[in-house]
Amino acid sequence: MYNKLMNKLLTILKSWYGVLFLVLLAGGVLWFVLNGMPYINTLRANWEAKWLQAQWEKPYREDKYGGKTPEETYDMFLDALRKGDTTLASKYFEIEKQSDWLKTLNEYQKNGILANFTDELESTEKIWKKSEKSDEEMTSFTYKVFIEKGSTATIDGQKIEVPPGEYLNETIFTKYPSGIWKITLL
Numbered sequence: 001m002y003n004k005l006m007n008k009l010l011t012i013l014k015s016w017y018g019v020l021f022l023v024l025l026a027g028g029v030l031w032f033v034l035n036g037m038p039y040i041n042t043l044r045a046n047w048e049a050k051w052l053q054a055q056w057e058k059p060y061r062e063d064k065y066g067g068k069t070p071e072e073t074y075d076m077f078l079d080a081l082r083k084g085d086t087t088l089a090s091k092y093f094e095i096e097k098q099s100d101w102l103k104t105l106n107e108y109q110k111n112g113i114l115a116n117f118t119d120e121l122e123s124t125e126k127i128w129k130k131s132e133k134s135d136e137e138m139t140s141f142t143y144k145v146f147i148e149k150g151s152t153a154t155i156d157g158q159k160i161e162v163p164p165g166e167y168l169n170e171t172i173f174t175k176y177p178s179g180i181w182k183i184t185l186l
Helices: 002-062 070-082 087-088 095-110 114-127
Strands: 138-147 151-155 159-161 165-175 183-185
Touching: 070 087, 070 095, 070 114, 070 165, 087 095, 095 114, 095 183, 114 138
Parallel strands: none
Antiparallel strands: 138 165, 151 159, 165 183
């Protein structure tokens, strides 16, 4: 009788150990879901953000069109214009502005004013002064232009009156992660 009782007790204990094990296992899984998964999700989100950032920056890191100084980039740009290579000339601008400048330069070429535009840019380089707000990542050059006779300019299909007078213009360059300088504003 004692053996039967012990066997029955062992069977009950074995089953209670199984239940206890399952309860502890379920508690561990629940704890992991509540505490571990947010951590894993955060790691995954951080990895995805870094990957997206790297993909976004890739064209800026790989862009090789430009000089080691703003002045060198400007001279390379003028060289391309002198040769009539509007595609190459547009590559010296920031990536976002290249297609717009390609259109503009092609239009200047089509209308026969590319050489005049190039001459004008060469003359402004001789009188520009480096701005005090320039730093390691952005450089600005300012120059004054005197317009003797008023004129009309058409920008994006809209006519704009340009009255005679003295104007302060600015050319801005930005340094890319690849170490080259690009034209931001001309």
